[in-house]
Amino acid sequence: MLEISIFSILAIFMLGGSFAMISNKQTVFSAFGFLVTMIGMAGIFAMLNNQFLAMAQIMVSVGAVVVLSMLTILTVNAKEENLPKEPHKYKWIIFSTIAVAPFTVLLYKTLTTMDRHFSEMATIDSKVLGSVLFSKWVLPFEILSILLLAAMLGAIVIARKKS
Amino acid sequence: MTPNIFYLLASILFSIGLVGLVSRKNLFVLYMSIELMLSSISLVLATLSKVLAQADGSVMALLMIGVIAAEAAVFLAMIINLYRSHRTLNADSFNKLREGVYND
Numbered sequence: 001m002l003e004i005s006i007f008s009i010l011a012i013f014m015l016g017g018s019f020a021m022i023s024n025k026q027t028v029f030s031a032f033g034f035l036v037t038m039i040g041m042a043g044i045f046a047m048l049n050n051q052f053l054a055m056a057q058i059m060v061s062v063g064a065v066v067v068l069s070m071l072t073i074l075t076v077n078a079k080e081e082n083l084p085k086e087p088h089k090y091k092w093i094i095f096s097t098i099a100v101a102p103f104t105v106l107l108y109k110t111l112t113t114m115d116r117h118f119s120e121m122a123t124i125d126s127k128v129l130g131s132v133l134f135s136k137w138v139l140p141f142e143i144l145s146i147l148l149l150a151a152m153l154g155a156i157v158i159a160r161k162k163s
Numbered sequence: 164m165t166p167n168i169f170y171l172l173a174s175i176l177f178s179i180g181l182v183g184l185v186s187r188k189n190l191f192v193l194y195m196s197i198e199l200m201l202s203s204i205s206l207v208l209a210t211l212s213k214v215l216a217q218a219d220g221s222v223m224a225l226l227m228i229g230v231i232a233a234e235a236a237v238f239l240a241m242i243i244n245l246y247r248s249h250r251t252l253n254a255d256s257f258n259k260l261r262e263g264v265y266n267d
Contacts, residue, residue: 003164011172018176018199022183027191027252034195037176041202044169045224048213053221053228060228065198065235072239073191076246084188084253092186097178100185104178111170111207118166119216129225132218137226144229151233159240161247 007047014040023093025083027073035066049123169210176203190245190252194238201231 017036024030038061045054086092133141176199183196205224212220242252249256 007164007168011168014172014176015179018179018183021195021199022179022187022192027189030189030192030195034198037199038202041206044172044206045209048169048209050209050212050221053209053224056225056228060232061198061202065232068235069191069195069239072243076243076252078246078252082246082251084251084255086188089186093182096182096186100178100181103181104174107174107177108171111174112167114166114211115214116165116167118164118213124212124218124221128218129221133222133225136219137222140226144226144233148229148233151236155236155240158237159243 003047007044010040010043010047013037014044023089025086025089027078027083028070031066031070031073034069035062038062038066051123052126052129053124166210166214169206173203173206173210176200176206188254190242190254193254194235194242197238198231198235201227201234205231 014037017033017040020033021030021037024033038057042054042057042062045057180196180198180200180203183192183199187193187196205227208220208224208227210220212218212224245257246252
């Protein structure tokens, strides 16, 4: 019962945050909705007995990605006339929701064809995660490190002023 | 607690990201919608990791967080570059590569 209530609170926060993200005109408020969603996601990871993933989510997604995007939004500091004019925004949102809803049902039904029960297991702590990460998944890990390096260089090159 | 509600939450979040992606024009909102879709997939992976009692799903979700970070860096740099050249955040105004003549 307690688990269900915690899950419901987190889910309401996440859904409200994501709806605020896609419906706000001001970009900073969208970023705040995104922040709420990411924190709720970390809580959901913690509910799945996955402490390390929850901490990584807090540190990377909340601490780095959201803060970086907020910094970018405040640096760009777009004036009202530079924002896109979207007079039919809610109409678009409603009709695309109708269009996407069958896909949501399809996704949910596809996912629920897998096992219906949580298996009894100890929590996935950093020891278990690290031993799997550095034995079975070491090649994807290295590829990801190269991807991060390439992304860093690419970001520097793209955002540089043309002289 | 069954995994079904986690799957339901992940599919709803994915769909909200998709709705934001098709219905908005603001570049930052598009970027955050893509991030939301990626995060919902990592939620599915973490749930599967608990269902199957293996840590592989969690490792995949962890790697996905890294991919999200890389994508954030490149996308934000791109937004800065586009804003500097066009002075707008409207995704419809970046149509240099579009075929045909449109004047909207």
